[in-house]
């Protein structure tokens with residue numbers, strides 16, 4: 001990566017440059033470089049133990065990299081995060097790092113006021129700001145109640161707003177939606193979209209692929225400490241050369257006959273014939289036909305055209321984004337999985353450099 005060109009990119013608010021973190025001989029984060037631009041939502045995916053929290057903790061300076069540098073925007077330019085610069089640079093960043101632990105005898109008003117003051121929010125404005133953020137998450141009635149009486153999800157929501165109470169430009173959220181019910185997850189999703197609408201930058205880790213597919217402008221996948229993919233969902237899809245179209249047909253229909261027609265369409269389309277019999281399947285749960293192809297917009301258009309002239313009573317064609325992200329995620333992970341497992345089933349905790357084969 002070219003440092004000089006990075007410094008000229010005014011949009012970048014956080015830049016990780018060849019960052020490595022080891023615990024003893026174990027490499028938890030292995031030479032990660034990534035740039036986060038102003039106003040983006042970056043989704044950070046990876047299996048348990050991949051290095052997501054460790055990466056975020058290094059940005060928060062709760063952990064110090066063994067190698068590499070972290071640069072954060074402060075006063076209009078990127079500056080290197082060091083022991084000396086950390087207080088100043090991190091005033092502009094908000095963090096939710098893993099399960100927030102709160103003092104049970106304190107109230108949201110007390111905890112949030114404390115965080116706001118710690119991060120240098122103007123003292124006179126703190127109380128109204130705390131009331132405002134608690135209102136945003138619909139917990140005004142709880143603002144003066146003791147946290148010890150809150151459910152896990154309620155505490156999690158307070159944890160999320162503690163990351164933004166001082167109104168930072170960049171918000172880093174480590175699994176903010178874990179433990180939340182579907183309604184609360186939806187509220188948090190709307191809340192994060194609201195941050196983006198205000199021009200804030202969000203770096204969010206999650207195991208909830210649907211949430212990430214709905215929110216993220218770009219997605220980073222970390223595996224065994226290495227960043228194995230970092231791009232938009234569309235580009236990840238293109239690179240994986242795999243895309244799915246779901247086709248809904250007016251009922252009743254003969255499934256076998258419909259599969260024959262669809263296979264015929266796919267077989268005739270130049271370049272798609274080598275996809276084999278997996279190209280068209282019937283999803284019995286959803287009662288939808290699924291066509292797998294290489295993801296190019298040109299071929300998608302040809303498929304639409306052929307469907308329109310097929311005689312099938314097509315009700316709709318859609319791209320299942322959640323499944324897509326799940327498929328891509330698993331595909332990227334398995335491509336990189338080059339045998340860390342011993343014959344006896346033990347997983348070796350040594351990480352070696354591998355690259356994604358496209």
Ligand SMILES: Nc1ncnc2c1ncn2[C@@H]1O[C@H](COP(=O)(O)OP(=O)(O)OP(=O)(O)O)[C@@H](O)[C@H]1O
Pocket residue numbers: 023028046047048049050051052053054055
């Ligand atoms: N303080 C520590 N001492 C030793 N090993 C650690 C420490 N913190 C993290 N690790 C190890 O580093 C690896 C990465 O952990 P990390 O918490 O970053 O994973 P993660 O991607 O956040 O996983 P999860 O999805 O489970 O939260 C794990 O194997 C973990 O055991």
Ligand SMILES: [Mg+2]
Pocket residue numbers: 052053054098174
């Ligand atoms: Mg974690």
